[in-house]
Amino acid sequence: MTYAVSEIRSAARPRKSGLSKAAIEPWLYLSPAIVLLVVVLLVPLVIGISYSFRKFSAFKSEYVGLGQYQTMLSDAVLGQALINTLWWTVASLFFQFFLGLGLALLLDKPFYGRKVVQAVVFLPWAVPSFLSGLTWAWLFNPIIGPLPHWLFALGLKAEPTNVLSDPATAMWGPIVANIWFGIPFFAITLLAALKSIPSELHEAAAIDGASPWQRFTKVTLPFLAPTIVITVMLRTIWIATFADLIFVMTEGGPAGSTSTVPVYIYVSAFKSLDKGYASAVAVLLLVLLIAYAVGLIAIRRTLVRHV
Numbered sequence: 003m004t005y006a007v008s009e010i011r012s013a014a015r016p017r018k019s020g021l022s023k024a025a026i027e028p029w030l031y032l033s034p035a036i037v038l039l040v041v042v043l044l045v046p047l048v049i050g051i052s053y054s055f056r057k058f059s060a061f062k063s064e065y066v067g068l069g070q071y072q073t074m075l076s077d078a079v080l081g082q083a084l085i086n087t088l089w090w091t092v093a094s095l096f097f098q099f100f101l102g103l104g105l106a107l108l109l110d111k112p113f114y115g116r117k118v119v120q121a122v123v124f125l126p127w128a129v130p131s132f133l134s135g136l137t138w139a140w141l142f143n144p145i146i147g148p149l150p151h152w153l154f155a156l157g158l159k160a161e162p163t164n165v166l167s168d169p170a171t172a173m174w175g176p177i178v179a180n181i182w183f184g185i186p187f188f189a190i191t192l193l194a195a196l197k198s199i200p201s202e203l204h205e206a207a208a209i210d211g212a213s214p215w216q217r218f219t220k221v222t223l224p225f226l227a228p229t230i231v232i233t234v235m236l237r238t239i240w241i242a243t244f245a246d247l248i249f250v251m252t253e254g255g256p257a258g259s260t261s262t263v264p265v266y267i268y269v270s271a272f273k274s275l276d277k278g279y280a281s282a283v284a285v286l287l288l289v290l291l292i293a294y295a296v297g298l299i300a301i302r303r304t305l306v307r308h309v
Contacts, residue, residue, distance in 0.1 A: 003111040063278070070282035079258060079264060087262040089173060090248070091241045099234065101181070102188025110196045119302060127186035135250030138179035142166050142251075157179035164251050169259035176248045176260060182243065187208070187237060196230040197221070231302040239291050263287050 029036075057066045074080055105123050109116060126134070142165050144150040149164035166175045173279065207217045245264035248254065254269065255260035261269075263283060270279035 050281045056278045059276045083263045093177050097181045098184040102185045106192035124186045131246040137246045139251045172259045191233045199225045218268040229259040235298040
């Protein structure tokens with residue numbers, strides 16, 4: 003009996019060491035990525051948040067506590083930047099999503115030359131944003147660009163003027179450029195989601211007498227809903243933090259009419275040299291986007307349960 007018990011104990015020891023190795027091994031494989039994430043993301047985030055509690059001058063900095071956040075409450079320029087950011091994000095996202103969804107539905111059907119159309123549709127995603135901004139700024143130029151003359155010929159403008167120089171219309175220039183730049187993202191992701199829908203469901207719905215619109219709303223949309231939520235969330239965050247196109251095309255002007263929060267952060271940090279206030283504004287944007295993402299993730303979980 004004693005011999006059997008000792009055998010059981012000796013057999014259990016290797017299992018414990020094996021279990022510990024099995025538990026540690028995945029973390030060893032993940033350690034390079036974890037170290038990279040900590041160094042690239044977590045450390046700069048902590049440093050940026052710490053900067054928001056300090057006031058920087060040319061040669062020194064001092065701790066001011068919540069002083070930077072109190073300043074934001076009375077900053078009219080920041081208030082206008084928040085409104086501009088909301089306008090820029092919602093308008094860009096609306097047209098990007100619906101045009102991308104339309105292209106995805108088009109490319110999901112077989113037709114002659116589909117591969118060529120698919121390559122052309124995905125082309126804007128491969129163009130650097132800086133080059134896109136320069137190209138669209140040239141297109142809106144009333145002297146050498148065609149767009150002002152086309153708008154004049156269509157009767158939409160009284161004369162071929164620069165859209166980017168008018169505070170009432172300046173934001174539409176970067177929005178149009180961003181729509182062109184972001185459509186491929188929705189087209190690619192939604193096309194992949196469409197390919198994953200079983201064709202038998204559409205065939206069964208057609209046999210039951212469902213119209214194309216009913217098949218789209220009752221079959222396609224429920225399967226696309228989780229993908230739509232996650233892509234809309236990601237694209238919203240990217241657009242809200244995207245300053246390249248605006249800065250290249252207008253630098254936030256004229257008269258701050260295109261100054262979004264990321265542009266305001268850049269100007270505060272590198273032109274006004276107020277890194278503390280720029281960090282506080284960046285923390286505000288981070289909190290708003292986290293709250294938005296949490297809400298959308300909760301909606302996605304609800305949609306996944308009902309699919």
